[in-house]
Amino acid sequence: MSLTVLVDYDSGNLHSAEKAFQRMAGETGAGEVIVSARPEDVARATRIVLPGDGAFPACRRALDAVPGLFAAIEEAVLHNGRPFLGICIGMQMLATRGLEYGETAGFDWIGGEVTRIAPQDPALKVPHMGWNDLQIHKAHPVMTGVKSGDHAYFVHSWQFRTANAPDLIASVDYAGPVTAIVGRDNIIGTQFHPEKSAATGLRIIANFLTWRP
Amino acid sequence: MLKTRLIPCLDVADGRVVKGVNFVNLVDAGDPVAVAKAYDRAGADEITFLDIHATHENRGTMFDLVTRTAEQIYVPLTVGGGVRSHEDVRALLLAGADKVSFNSAAVADPDVVAASADRFGSQCIVVAIDAKTVSPGKWEIFTHGGRKPTGIDAVEFARLVEAKGAGEILLTSMDRDGTKDGYNLPLTRAISDAVGIPVIASGGAGNLDHLVDGIKKGGASAVLAASIFHFGTYTIGEAKAHMAAAGIAMRLE
Numbered sequence: 474m475s476l477t478v479l480v481d482y483d484s485g486n487l488h489s490a491e492k493a494f495q496r497m498a499g500e501t502g503a504g505e506v507i508v509s510a511r512p513e514d515v516a517r518a519t520r521i522v523l524p525g526d527g528a529f530p531a532c533r534r535a536l537d538a539v540p541g542l543f544a545a546i547e548e549a550v551l552h553n554g555r556p557f558l559g560i561c562i563g564m565q566m567l568a569t570r571g572l573e574y575g576e577t578a579g580f581d582w583i584g585g586e587v588t589r590i591a592p593q594d595p596a597l598k599v600p601h602m603g604w605n606d607l608q609i610h611k612a613h614p615v616m617t618g619v620k621s622g623d624h625a626y627f628v629h630s631w632q633f634r635t636a637n638a639p640d641l642i643a644s645v646d647y648a649g650p651v652t653a654i655v656g657r658d659n660i661i662g663t664q665f666h667p668e669k670s671a672a673t674g675l676r677i678i679a680n681f682l683t684w685r686p
Numbered sequence: 687m688l689k690t691r692l693i694p695c696l697d698v699a700d701g702r703v704v705k706g707v708n709f710v711n712l713v714d715a716g717d718p719v720a721v722a723k724a725y726d727r728a729g730a731d732e733i734t735f736l737d738i739h740a741t742h743e744n745r746g747t748m749f750d751l752v753t754r755t756a757e758q759i760y761v762p763l764t765v766g767g768g769v770r771s772h773e774d775v776r777a778l779l780l781a782g783a784d785k786v787s788f789n790s791a792a793v794a795d796p797d798v799v800a801a802s803a804d805r806f807g808s809q810c811i812v813v814a815i816d817a818k819t820v821s822p823g824k825w826e827i828f829t830h831g832g833r834k835p836t837g838i839d840a841v842e843f844a845r846l847v848e849a850k851g852a853g854e855i856l857l858t859s860m861d862r863d864g865t866k867d868g869y870n871l872p873l874t875r876a877i878s879d880a881v882g883i884p885v886i887a888s889g890g891a892g893n894l895d896h897l898v899d900g901i902k903k904g905g906a907s908a909v910l911a912a913s914i915f916h917f918g919t920y921t922i923g924e925a926k927a928h929m930a931a932a933g934i935a936m937r938l939e
Contacts, residue, residue, distance in 0.1 A: 488782045489756040489763075527807035597688075598884045598907055600809055600853050604689045604731055604937040624689065624937045626762060628809040628853070646687050669762050669784060671726075672939075 475504030477682060478518035480546065480563075482510055482536045490524055490560070493668035494682070497675055503682035512545035520682065521546060521555055525562030529571035529587060529631065532562040533578070550660060551582070557660045558615075558681050564662030565633050567655060573631050583655050583662070584636035590629070592648035600630045605645035605665075607653055607673075613642050615661050615680045616654070623673045625653065625665035633664065659686040689937040690901050691731035691908035692926055693886060694915045696721060698767075699739040701747040703916075719755050725915070726759040728922040731937060733763050734787075734856075734910060738831075740768020749781040756782025766814055766856070772802040779806060787812040787856055790829040793836055793843070796850050803851025808883075813847040814856040815840055817873055825873050832860035840873065841880045848881045855881065856910065859889040866892025866913070874904030886910050894920060894928040901934050 477494060479487050487508050494506045507514065515521060523546070525532040536543055549555040559567050568579040571587040579587070590599050604624040609616055627645070633652040635641045642654035642661070655662045661681070667674035697704040702716045714720055722733050735755070737748050745768070752765055765778050766787030775786045792799050792813050803811045816832055817825040817840035825840035844855055857877050859870030869887045878885045884907035887900035891911035900909040914920050920928075930936040 488753065488780070489784070492757045493760060526810065527805075531807075598882055600883065601688065602809070602854065602884050603691045603908070605687065606689075606937075624939060627688075628762075630808065666762075666784075669760060671760050675760060 475519045476517060477503065477506045477520040477522060478514050479506065479508045479522045479524065480510065480515065480542070481508045482532075482539050482542065487524060490522070490668040493675065493678055494522065497679040498682050501679050501683050510539050510542060512539075512541035515542065515545040515549055518549060519555060520558075521549055522558045522560065522681075523563035523566070524560045525566065527562060529562060529565055529573040530575070530577040533566060533571075536566070547580075554659050554686070556681065556684050556686055559660075559662035561629065561664065561666060564655065564664055565631065567660065567662050568633055569636070571631070582660055583640050583657055585634050585640070585655075586636075587631050587633050590632050590647065590651060594648040597648050600628055601647050601651060602628045605647065605651075605653075607643045607645060609643045611639070611642050613654075613656060613661070614684050614686070615656070615677060616642065617680050618676050619673055625663070625667070625670040625673055627651075627653075627665045629664060633662075687935055689731070690929065690934050691886075692897065692922065692929070692936070693732045693734055693764075693908055693910040694725045694730050694922065695734040695736060695888070695910050695912045697738045697912065698735050698748070698751065699737070700744055701751050704738060718751055719758055722755045722763070723758045725922060726761050729926060729937070730761060730922050731908070732761055733759060735763065735765045735767075736787075737765070737767030745777075749777060752778060752781040752783050764812060764856075766812065771798060772805050775802045775806060775811070779810060783810075785810045785812050785854070787814045789814040789816065792847060793827055793829050793838065796846055799847050799850040799852050803853070808851045808853035811852050812854045812856050813852040814858065815844060815847075815877070816858045816860050818860040819870065819873070823872065823876070825876070828860050832863070841876050844877045844881050848883050852883060854884045854886065856886045856888055857906075862890025863888075865890050868892060868896040869900040869904055869906075869909075871899060871904045874900060874906050878905035878907075884908060894925055897925055898929055898932040898934065901929070902932070
């Protein structure tokens with residue numbers, strides 16, 4: 474029986490994410506979806522989703538505050554090859570480091586830094602908030618049925634700058650490119666919220682739940 | 687590129703839509719969950735609930751409503767009305783809101799915005815500013831549904847709450863609210879130009895050209911409207927198509 478664990482480390486509301494993942498798990502026959510902060514649940518998970526809202530250092534601290542949780546995630550993802558999806562700050566923490574409120578170490582699973590969005594055009598607002606159309610740079614199983622021009626919902630002031638071009642799956646334009654999706658091997662991360670991105674987001678969730686990297 | 691957002695707003699009291707709505711094919715047009723779901727399916731970019739009779743006693747009703755709505759919609763949900771502290775923000779976020787809007791409490795104590803933004807991130811903290819024209823080019827904050835003047839300049843207050851960590855401003859013109867005469871464009875332009883965070887224009891939308899004006903002349907990042915959608919005057923799709931035809935980048939999928 475497949476089990477998808479949405480990792481709950483007291484960093485934002487997981488209720489709507491839980492409902493969206495449960496709905497798509499039902500539609501794709503992807504088994505059970507639970508919300509948990511228990512390392513033993515992560516250890517038995519077949520798929521792991523790491524959400525995160527707020528500031529990078531606060532999320533990192535909150536994650537590290539749960540004994541054994543990050544170690545369990547690392548073991549499952551890096552050693553056991555479990556499919557992993559990071560969302561918003563959960564995606565940004567994949568980077569080498571974040572620079573919000575000083576430097577904070579990321580997981581360094583995907584090389585790069587998280588830096589403030591600074592649009593050249595002063596008329597552009599920060600946060601980058603709302604629907605932006607994806608430009609897909611690289612085919613990926615989780616993006617099956619999603620095409621360049623489809624919209625996703627963003628709300629963030631900091632962005633992941635990848636060190637290695639092959640890790641950049643999709644970006645959006647906001648007076649310059651802003652990273653939308655990063656990934657390598659069994660790891661993928663979306664800056665946007667798929668659970669808030671209407672049909673496109675639900676498609677990405679369904680694809681993740683059936684992904685066999 | 688980033689698209690302009692169109693946001694239908696539901697005034698809610700005791701778990702029901704105030705004044706009702708006039709959708710076809712809706713079994714219970716007074717049920718906020720059903721209405722929100724219909725707006726979601728119709729292409730709304732976000733949905734906003736304003737609890738207009740928020741009291742300590744009926745908060746549970748609102749939390750339950752937010753939870754049931756969040757389960758049914760796949761676009762962001764903003765909730766405002768009666769939000770007084772970062773504990774209120776936390777409770778609404780846990781219930782399923784994506785963003786929470788302060789109003790009078792931010793006027794009384796702007797540090798409540800800072801406390802909430804530090805804790806939960808600016809991305810989920812909206813400050814609703816209700817402003818009235820007091821002289822040409824001068825707007826003052828009013829609280830308590832537009833009844834209570836504060837002597838606070840709206841433009842200065844917008845800058846202040848941005849500095850405190852607000853992620854967005856929901857700007858309502860109390861002169862125009864309910865008139866269907868269009869948004870207060872000089873006010874919208876003044877606030878939009880004063881801050882680097884997104885501004886949602888609100889209060890007065892009566893036709894589709896008003897939505898266009900809020901963006902093109904007012905400089906807003908998003909437009910919010912209630913009655914033109916509730917009473918079936920226009921659909922969300924018609925509104926977005928009209929805005930797109932006027933040259934505004936919209937999400938039309």
